[in-house]
Amino acid sequence: MKVQIWANLGVKDVKKTEAFYSKLGFKKNTGPESEELTSFLFGEKDFVIHFFKEDSLKNGMKGELADLKQGNEVMFSISAETEAEVNDWAVKVKEAGGNVFSQPESFQGMYGCAFADPDGHKFNILKWK
Template sequence: MKIQIWANLGVKNLERTEEFYTKLGFKKTPGQKSDELTSFLFGDDDFVIHFFKDENLKKAMKSDLSDLSKGNEVIFSISAETEAEVNDWAVKVKDAGGNVFSPPEGFQGMYGCAFTDPDGHKFNILKWK
């Protein structure tokens, strides 16, 4: 049996989301664009994250969505090969309209930074030392 896993996240503005992740260099998932969602591929194994309009995801989940200003739902980690790559990510994220809430630094045997997209979804970029 082949099992695939993907993530579904809510966003307020699909166009803004598309613009942000496109500026970061992520590829759109073929055939996954509609008035209700946009979708991107992450990493070498093409992990899929679907970004649904908040109201549509809330309706499908039959529950409220997390208030990202008060806590985390999840943090996605993206690997980097060099410290310079981590630093470049931080600049690209800021230029694309994201918020780098933890600037590049060394910690616990890693070098990394962390950011939120325009809707508050959290990601970190990590290079293992």
């Protein structure tokens, strides 16, 4: 059996989300697009994250979405090759309109930072020491 996995996240404004991830340099997925959905490819293996308009995703899930102001749904990790690359990510995220809630620093054998996109979805950028 061949299995493929991807993520589906809810967003308030599909166009704003599209602009944010485009500014960060992520590649648009050539898959399905609409006013209800934008999609990007992450990493060397092109992990797909679909960003659905919140109401559309709630309908498909038959339930409520996580309140990202109260907690986390998931945190995606992105690898970096150098500490300078981590620092560059922090600058790019701020310029694109994201929130760097954990500034670049050394911790637990890594160097990294963490950010939230405009809807509160969390990512960290990590360079293993």
